[in-house]
Amino acid sequence: MTSRFRHSALIMAVLLMAILVTAGCSSAPTTGGANELSGSIKIIGSNTVTPLATVWAEDFMKVQPKVSIAVSGPGSGPGIAALIDSTADICQASRAITAKEIDQAKAKGVNPYEIQVASDGLSVVVHPSNPISDITIAQLSGIYTGKITNWKEVGGKDASIVALSRDTNSGTHVFFKEHVVQMAVLPTADKKLEYGPKVLMLPSTEEGVSETAKNPNAIFYPGLGYVSDKVKVLGIKKTANDSAILPSVKTVLDGTYPVSRPLLFYTNGAPTGASKAFVDYCLSSEGQKRVIEVGYVPLAQK
Amino acid sequence: MAMIQQTSPGATATETPAAKTLRGRLRISEKLVEGGIWLAGIISIVVLLGVFFLLLKEGLPTFTHTSPGEFFFGDKWYPISEPPRFGTLPFLVSTLMVTIISTVIAVPIGIGCAAYLSEVAPPKVRETLKPIIELLAGFPSVVMGLIGLLLISPAVQSMFNLNTGLCGLTASIMLAFMSLPVIVSVSEDALSVVPDEFRQASYALGTTKWETIWHVCIPAALSGIAAAVMLGVGRAIGETMTVLMVAGGALAVPISPADPMTPMTAAIASGIGNAVRGGLQYQALFAIGLVLFIMTLIVNLFADRVLEREKRKFARV
Missing domain, CATH: 3.40.190.10 (Periplasmic binding protein-like II)
Structure with missing residues (x-):
């Protein structure tokens, strides 16, 4: 019994050494030949x-x-x-x-x-069944600070809004807070505005998009790369008098899309x-x- | 070698040098094993104390910039704003709410399952089911989170007609699933050590099986079952990934279980990634960790006490 124990302990030790040695070998980037990199x-x-x-x-x-x-x-x-x-x-x-x-x-x-x-272009998305098709930055700020809680206040049906957001790890969370919640591009900008306490802070963008695709009352703001046809993208109006702009390669490149x-x-x-x-x-x-x-x-x- | 073979038949009376070295070797290996076990025991205690002191060292400085009143009873958590606010009341309330509801769901099911396995099920069924239930405890919590996200949250949303299925109730249901295996397994152990004489005496009085389970077996095993519940509670308080995924993550103090909420574990997990080492948010998260550690410690100590009493009770029988 003891010798078997000692044997296996020896084997374990050798294995451990081998693992440590190989782990130590993972090298920093070095240039090999002319084009071969490793x-x-x-x-x-x-x-x-x-x-x-x-x-x-x-x-x-x-x-x-x-x-x-x-x-x-x-x-x-x-x-x-x-x-x-x-x-x-x-x-x-x-x-x-x-x-x-x-x-x-x-x-x-x-x-x-x-x-x-x-x-x-930071896209604002809702469930495909949502009747509204555009929204102003001030309205978005109202939704995410908790001042606007019902879709009918922004021209939708009578249902309460489920505002989804990323958590504080996210660069998107910070960007959206500065440019939309605090309305940095508008004269009404207010650095004191914060996300309202009822906003759902989600750990990943995927989760936000999939919840929006399932929930008729949800609103979320993923990057363009996460937009799919399971959610509806809203046009963004800088102010109520401007025309609604949808995020696209063209509108982001020419600067007309307000939250790029x-x-x-x-x-x-x-x-x-x-x-x-x-x-x-x-x-x-x-x-x-x-x-x-x-x-x-x-x-x-x- | 040959010499040893020759002398071995008579070796029982007088010890040969070879046998002596063998005994010596045995004694050394015995010492080694003893030392190893001692080391293992010490290491776990050292690690526990280390974690505790780390939490104290990193967490206590929070109270130099946030008063305890603000920390425990403030409802504003804005860690990355200027100036930052560190009120943790929403997290504390969420953790308590989620834990209590999951316990309320898990305990009757767990005890019922344990009573079935121990008192009703034929031995074959018990021997197959118990390992399977214990296997459930090893389910990765991220998988439970996915199940909650895809199956339970839409079901909860439509069943209770809620705005969103990402809420405390969904998290509680998932936590109940996760604490069930512990509750079932430990309760079943407690029920199975109830002496058979108790049951026989009960039947002799003309009771039915149900009456025997309810009035004799469960009361006799009560301290073991209580310990099982405490262990289940400990599991529910500490669970992170699942609640992070399904509890919703709202920062308001929850009023009803159907509100989206952020339990303490989820708050730590979602905040620690971008907390700079030694920064204000880092300290506040460690302080939350300290509170959580003390909570689970109390629950576990309590469970330990109750289990100890259980052991002593049946030592007398």
Whole structure:
């Protein structure tokens, strides 16, 4: 019995050593031959950018099979936190880094370098059976602060509104708060406005879209890439007198859609090695073609 | 080698050097195992104390910027605003509400199931069902969350005619499912150690099976069942992923179970990702963790007490 125990303990120890040794071997990005790249890139951040980064990563790994890219999307906030703590090579973000976060990064010797990789029209979606087809920013602000609680107040049927939002991890949460809830683009802008306490804070964009597709009274704001035909996209009016604009590649690019935003990558200093090659691919015309396929808005052609 | 074989028949009376070393080796390995077990025991205590001190160290500084009154009774949670507000009353109320409702749902079903398994079911059925129920306890909570999202939340919404199915009630139902295996398993153990004489005496008085279960077996096993309920409650309080997915995540203090809400675990999970280490939100989340830790500790200590009493009771019988 004891010898068998000692045997298995020995085997376990050897296995453990083997695992530790191989784990230690995963190397930092290095350039091999002329075109052969190898290494691993860890991308963490925005849930909005995840579908796009995943497609890019798959394409890139087909061309450079020795590079492995891992994409995860807990939200822009955790992504930037990971960049500051140097646990991510690239942080994907759907909002700009704040001055406070830059200070925190500098304090840890990290120098955030911003690259815009695409644009997004933040879409406001409702259940397909909802009769309304457009909404003003002031009305949206009213809904999300809790002042407007019934669809009939914005021209819909007599039913209470279920306002869905992302949680505070999300760059979309922050962007929507600044630009819609606090109405940054309007003269009535008020920095003191907050999401109302009855707003549902959801952990992912997928959950918001699927709940909107099921719930006739729901309203949600996903990035363009998450819009499907199971939900109805509302036209946005800057004020009641403006015409309603639907989010699309054209309206985002020419700036007429009122709630569009850049999708960003952050790296520690300008990217090098495999990360640089990956970012270059994302910005190439081929990479930008994929942006439209995923549903976002490519960068303007220069 | 050959020498040992020769002497081995008579080795029982006088010990050979080889046997001595064997005994010595055994003694050493015995010592090793004892030491290993001691280490394992110490490690778990050290880890527990470590977690507690970490929570104290990271969480207590919250009260330098938020008064305890504001922290426990404030209903405004705006961690990323300027200035941030850290009122955790909505989370505390949500956790209590969700836990109490899930317990109310799970306890009758759990005890009923345990009584069936222990008193009514034929041995074959019991032997097949019990492991299956215990297997349920190992269900990943994210899977339970998905089931809640796809099946239970639409059902709850249409059944109670609610605005949204993502609410405390859906979370409570899922938590009830998740705490059932513990309640069933521990209650069944408690019922099965009730001495058979009790049942025989009851039947001798002419009672029916139901009367025997209700008036004799369950009262006799009550402290064990109480411990089972406490363990179930502990499971429900601490569960995170499922409530994060189905409870709705609203930040208001819930008035009814049908309101969307954010229990403490969900608040920590959804906030910790973008909380900068050592920042104000980070401290506040750790303080919530501390409160949660103390709550589960009290529940578990209570369960332990009750279980201990159960053991002593039947030691006498």
